[in-house]
Amino acid sequence: MADYHFVYKDVEGASTQWDDIQRRLGNLPPKPAPFKPPPFVPADDPDLRPKSKDWIDERSPEELEDLEDDLDDDRFLQEYRKKRLAELRETARVARFGSVVPISGSDFVREVSQAPPDVWVVVFLYKDGIPECGLLLRCLEELATRYPETKFVKIISTDCIPNYPDRNLPTILVYNNGAVKGTFVGLHQFGARRCTPESVALALCRSDPVLNDGQSGNDSSRETVIEGVRKKFIEKVVTQHEEEDEYSSDD
Structure with a gap:
């Protein structure tokens, strides 16, 4: 005759009265604690965090473009996003060049x-080693920062024109649309060894609107550029006089 055994298995963690008696007598190990899953904690998602002005300030232009739909419910942040994006675009536009690049x-x-x-x-x-070149380079470096939408580059003369004579240095070539628009040989057109960034700027703009500070909008006429150069020159002279007067009063 077959030996049949029926094993009753209750819900996990449940116990029968018989098991409880056996545990009290020490015949069974202690009852294991019922399984309890840890509480659910959603993963931290940066995209779900509340947005703020500081958070928007840290975003790149590309990220701000993608945020347009996410901020529809917050009118203030949406307007701030547009303002911030416009500022970044303007900064990128104005800071197009800004230095003399070798x-x-x-x-x-x-x-x-x-x-x-x-x-x-x-x-x-x-x-290198020609004093006049160093003098003119300092003027051009200042102009490059003032007029970041004009491209300034420097190149060793013989790398540009083989056998170019040193007696013609320094030389400035002005290009636009692939063509030479102006040539300046030596310092005499800029005031010789007394040349300043302002005198160089006026000479460069004598016939064409070479210099562009990015602040004149679409008006890049020669007259507008020259007027801007003169204005900067006057501001510099006034500042120098104020500093000299302040220095004299301190004495």
Whole structure:
């Protein structure tokens, strides 16, 4: 006769009265604690955090573009996002160049001849060790920061033009739309060794609106540029006089 055994298994964690008696007598191990899952805690999602002005300030222009639909319910943040995006675009537009960039002969076509038609390029031909080159370079470096939408590059003269004579240095070539628009040989057109950023700026803009500070909108006429240069020159002179007067009063 077969030996049949029936094993009763209750819900996990449940116990029978018989089991309880056996545990009290020490015949069974203690009853295990019933399984209890840990409480649910949603994962931290940065996209679900409340948005603030500081949070928007940390976003890149691309991220701000993607946020347009996410901020529909918050009118203030939506307006702030648009304002911040406009500021970033304006900063990127104005800070187009802003320095005198060294280039080599192999870079010339790409950096100068193939520059966009709306960009004026000031090419500085120089050689180290020539004092006049250093003097003019300092003027150009200041102009590059003042007029960040004009492209300034510098190149060793013989890398640009083989066998270019040192007696012609420094030399400035002005390019626009792939063509030479102006040539300045030596310092005499800028006031010789007394040249200043202002005198260089006025000479560069004598016939064309070479310099662009990015603040004149679509008005980049020669007259507008020259007027801007004169205004900056007057501001500089006034500032220098104020500093001299303050220094004299301290004495």
